[in-house]
Amino acid sequence: MSSSTVATSTVASRALAARWYQLIAAVVCMMAISSPQYVWTLFTGPLTERLDVPLSRLQITFSLLIVLQTFLAPLQGFLVDRFGVRRLVAVGALATGVSWVLAAQTTTLAGLYLTYGVLGGLGTGIVYIGTVGLMVRWFPDRRGLAVGAVAAGYGFGAMLTTLPISVRLDGTGLEATLTLFGIGIALVGMSAAMCLKMPPAELAGRRPASKVQTARSPQTRPAQMLKHPIFWLMFVMFTMMSTSGLMVISQMSSFAADFGVAGVTVMGMAAVPLALTLDRVCNGVTRPLFGWISDRWGRENTMALAFILEGVAMMVWLATSSNPVLFVLLSGIVFLGWGEIFSLFPATLTDTFGTRHATTNYGFLYMAQGIGSIIGGPAAALLYETSGSWLPVFSVAISFDIATGLVALMLLKPLRQRWLSATSPVRQP
Template identity: 65%
Template sequence: MTTTNTQASSAPSPSRWFQLLLGMIAMMAISSPQYVWALFTGPLTEKLRVSLAEIQVTFSLLIVLQTFFSPAQGYLIDRFGPRLLLSVGAILTGLSWVLAANVTTLTGLYMTYGLFGGLGTGIIYIGVVGMMVQWFPDKRGLATGLVAAGYGFGAILTTLPISTSLKSNGLSSTLVTFGIVFGIVGILAAIFMRRPEKSIAFTAPDAEERGLMQSTRNYAPREMLRNPIFWLLFVMMTMMSTSGLMVISQMGAFAKDFGVKDALVFGLAALPLALTVDRITNGVTRPFFGWVSDRIGRENTMAIAFGLEGIAMTIWLAYAHNPLAFVLLSGVVFFGWGEIFSLFPSTLTDTFGTRDATTNYGFLYMAQGVGSVLGGPIAALLYQATLSWHVVFGVAITMDITTALLAIFVLKRMRATHLARNAQAAALATA
């Protein structure tokens, strides 16, 4: 079903910045299950007396469930509102750690940390992003970038405390303590979150001049899924996700083979230093390129950012034997990658409207799940078959450049035609 937006030209509510702050807090509260997982693999392997490969299935479950259930989660949020669903997400996230503290089997770990954690973090992630594209029609790139950065940066605040707690208090106590903290913080943020009133939503008067035309119609999910623009966006996001995750999953082996893993850069080992730099640039890029896209348009920004990643990756491969170059260029690579989490939801909502924005983005966010499944195995199989990192990186670079070209030469034209038709239909309807 397609309906016309009811947008007003009044000034936006100041309370939306409070909603943005709450969204960032909620995202920070759910970031640790993914980003500090590596701290738990050793203690869990020892406790359950199983192999590392079996333990790592938990992490795969977390990511797959977080992404593949997002359309259903988005629908429930659109149907019942953010307070209830985001509170449920926070409870599930906290419970995933509290219950995992006492598991004695792999199945128990999969059902707690993996299942509850994946569903809980997925509800909050898709819900918060869906809220921001509705509250900030004039600053969608910046708003979604800030909350996505909150998800990336949140674990920076918890990594050291969790690591210290593991050493002093043990695995079970650490999981229970931090699980309770994450649950409480997430609930407190959720109960104050609300959707904007329809009278608040608006399209910035200079959006067309900035190349930010927005749909005058709201597209239901089933209608969006029949539109080729959605599938182009899905393919593009899948390629970018796969490209970045191919690099993330293989950085350790890549650094070892090029002889820089333990080399010192500024007195620190190159690999952990590179991973730290990557986490920072991967967070900063989300609001930065989101803000840029609010100024010069989504597709133009995509072309710049995706092209930057491809070029940086090419230079990185050429100078990978140099420890300093390895660290610095890895940061540039991820500066060109992390912005997918602000550009794609903004572009999707600009194209298909705000009414079902959360559900609609849930379908697109599944591309991240596809990328997580493809990224690691494809990189490993390619290297195993060719014994060449040039082939692995060649595929990733090709995906980056292809996506950049699709953005500027295909997506931009398709969206312009689509939005012009919507505007014409709206004008005829009101004539």
Template identity: 65%
Template sequence: MSTLLDPPQGLAIPMTDLKGRWGQLALGLVCMMAISSPQYVWALFTKPLLGQLGASLAQLQVTFSILIVLQTFFSPFQGYLVDRFGPRMLLSIGAILTGASWVLSASAHSVTQLYLTYGLLGGIGTGVIYVGVVGLMVRWFPRQRGFAVGMVAAGYGFGAILTTFPISSSLAAVGYAQTITMFGYIIGAVGLIAAQGIKRPPIEVAAQSVRVESRAAGIKPATMLKQPVFWLMFVMMTMMSTSGLMVISQMGAFAKDFGVASVLVWGMAALPLALTIDRFTNGLTRPFFGWLSDRIGRENTMAIAFGMEGLAMLAWLGLRSDPLWFVLLSGIVFFGWGEIFSLFPSTLTDTFGTRYATTNYGFLYMSQGIGSILGGPIAALIHQSSGSWIPVFGLMIALDLSAALLAFFVLKGMRARYMARTAGGV
């Protein structure tokens, strides 16, 4: 029986390379942890920013959408730059931009300034690191892509565990400006230091990747974009991104409306406690479901995970006024959501190869940007017009369950037919 470290038969990988890949995994994990806070602690900033800027919630949530849109819509170009100029330089620039986005947003006196700092700079900076790290991991771990991508993606989910309570406490003690300045310097420095050790895999690992591929060469982006199976994955990732990003961006608002935000659970306020648990489950789900998908198949795993999120959100809505269930179910919701960042890149690379993996994933990752618009300002407008979060939750539940059904009944067969048709080279 093969183990996680076994190379393919007939191709010996030196132990130094095996150590190298685990070192790269660790550095990629740190880089991802450093850039996670701009997205995952945003809900903590909405309340002080509403008072400071005098903007509506829908206007403020445009910042979050800009962050995600720029993180994603520029990702094909960012992936190309990483492939062209190397990961160390681009990831270093990404870390600097991410830290600067927080430091500069401390002095924002209008939503426009917030859009340009927190949104624009933060989106470009985090996008360079996210796409670059994921693209490297599918090359370093050709036989365990789901697990490896899940591990670094877990860093993006876990990272905010380290900052949620400190930022919450700092906001109460010294306010928004000092808090975001201090943490901006910290996350920028950590990401910059970790980026100095990032590198491409050596030729032996690249050769292993080719041996594992079902086709000798990867599919170019222009060819991939003509395939219906890519667009089905794009639609499904958009659906799942919308539901998760609605919760991330609106959680502070609907927790307050549900009357549970400040209620104590286990001696802690429900909202920051839920956000901390969410970061843990959002991180844990990525390597777990990535590992599971390496064994039972990508689409089968998608159906299980996506269905879990939809059912958990349904229960969450029904028990929304109970602070204990609010905290517990929020963790289950994120355990059913965060794995999209290991399952989709792994499925994409399985289908279209590793040669253009970073750029190809950049195109798929654009779906996250669309999801941020639908789950951010559009969801806020639906709430504003209806005066209730029930229509918003109902829409998100429908998206989750539909994506689960599409994975099992449509994507599975479509991808199998595509792989059979292109077997042996393209």
């Protein structure tokens, strides 16, 4: 064995050990910036009263947050690749925290749009795209698990803040709550970002120790990917799944009040904050769980299982909506079937189009989340205000879930098999 081969092997071995520390740092970054999306529903009531606006107009803030987080993702991914993950993720965490501090001071809807929506969306997008893109590079052999784990941080982070924010809102009000937690977001996120770095090139050649089929070449550029129907099919699927979950995230406090469970306690706790906390647990657990399953069982098979699970859970949830205990428990099952989209889609995309441009490529796919936020946020609120019922809103979300699960098996799976066969597939035993 030559000295260069030994040196390469030594570097790769050290990198394999170091990457777990990178994963921890990336998870902390994601936890820090998760609250703007996942606790938004707690702010809708106080903000509606403070600004004296209807829910549909207020929910534009939520859509702006997600749209800016996602529509600029390709640019954010390019900047991370160009200037380095550590610097850009730190800037993103700072912007996210500042967005809450500034939102605490605003007294107009336009000001809320610019602070919580625009600045918050830019900041969270940089952190999200940067950390996901980093993990698919550090873990080419365990891509589903690693992306699921870092995406879990985005779900688990809000689990730690939901109840404290709820208590703080009741005790000190909106302004003090946004200011305190905004400072915390910035400090925690920037500290974790300082630990991030790109992996050595020796890791790039590792292959999944699984039955996941991947393309041999990592050369697919964004311009090439955007010409392929597989990307656009995944884009539509991601949009449909984002819509259903973001509808629940943004509207839960509102439909819980109409269902008659908002003021009810379960196990001594208010039903909505308890449900939100359980949701964050399930939303976090499902990402590495289904990512790990997909590494072994196949991406599309796992998509079908998870997406249809969410659709069925939402049907039962709607049918038993007035029962506070079932409201809490079923909300968790809904998110168990939803949150894994943030591990399955990036892993599937990278399996298909390679790692070299993974951050920018996923940035284009992640734009679908922005479209889902518009349909699930203000459009869903407008549908409710027009119809006077949440039934049409839930019907759309349930239909999207089940249809996407079937599409994964019937369309995406054969398309990807043909594509990978044409690009010299590697199938591990």
